[in-house]
Amino acid sequence: MDVRASWRGLAGIGTAVLISLPMQNNRNPVPPPSPPPAADPGVEVKGEVSLPPLLAGTFVATVKTWDTAAADERIGHARASGLLLDAGVRWKSSGDCDDRHRPSCTSLEAIRYGTLMRTIDLRRASGCPVTVTGGTETGHAGGRYSHGNGYKVDLAHNRCLDEYVRRTYRYWRTRGDGAALYRPPSSDPDPDPDPDQPAGPDAWFAVWADEPTHWDVLFR
Template sequence: MDVRPSWRGLAGIGTAVLISLPMQNDRDPAPPPSPPPTAGPGVQASGEVSLPPLLAGTFIATVKTWDTTAADERIGQARAAGLLLDAGVRWKSTGDCAERRRPYCTSLEAIRYGTLMRTIDLRRDSGCPVTVTGGTETGHADGRYSHGNGYKVDLAHNRCLDTYVTRTYRYWRTRGDGVALYRPPSPDPDPEAGPDARFAVWANEPTHWDVLFR
């Protein structure tokens, strides 16, 4: 049941108060001026509600932050695929499979958490479609910072991503097989020197970007 204030009752109270006040010069005393409205925290004088700057920025930071201390943790196929799906990153296999021992599959089994999350960061930072076409499956070159060790992903070419990479990163050198390499402006100069969150190498291969995230 709705309960509504009785304006007649309120009017009667106001009348009673006025009658009880002392009269001066046969005129009712003028009511005191109303104090200016005070804007409380998060409320503007106009009555509009605004988020405090710190709180407003928290939401963006929460979306883009991940635990870098867990970067070397290896995660399984199901968890990795779920994280990509939640971030809007596609996963594609020419063999429509995820078995790590088959080269025509695209496997995320035992991929580094840091590699996966930096792929997700790329999707958010670039705003481009990102499709993973290669992960930890067999068939890639061996090495410490290799696909098999969870450091690399293959990402399908598209106009948006190609433009983003070539404008954001700088040309570094040409690989022995003629493939152009790009990297951030100030990466760790020596891949063997230790982990550095800024370090990445983008190899512009004919059908995809071969990307080292470390």
């Protein structure tokens, strides 16, 4: 038996399709997701470590210059140790403490900003491991340019640092306790006889005393 489509049935289907099409066209299409905002290629985001209130602004740990006019400003232990750690410089104490009044501790309390930054400069310039083992804690010799006044740090010996110091600085003289002293080359023909107060155009920079377990370093 032949099966023939009913024209009336087909017409009904066509009408339903025609009715449904406008309904689909009238729907609001879902907008595509917005692309993420493009990064500004001229802006580099860097971590910042705040300095004490007496130092204006903030110190960006990745920069290689610092404000020498602020060299004599004093920094607390927490801020100083944070700046060192951010620059890859370690500090440790035999007593595992940071109390400035205990000689077995290593304290950076009231250290000079210049002393701290020159220690960081050393890490960058030498590429060597640098570990501070002595700071402003009691137990060191006194004097104007002393540990207690924030001018000196003790830095642990290691082969890389030892070679860098002896290659970069020149032997100057031997201190009374037998420690060999090194300092930057200087054109001054008559250096100050006091090893803690070197004269000449490089007097502000450094004197390194080679002690048995560490370098006793004066940064001015």
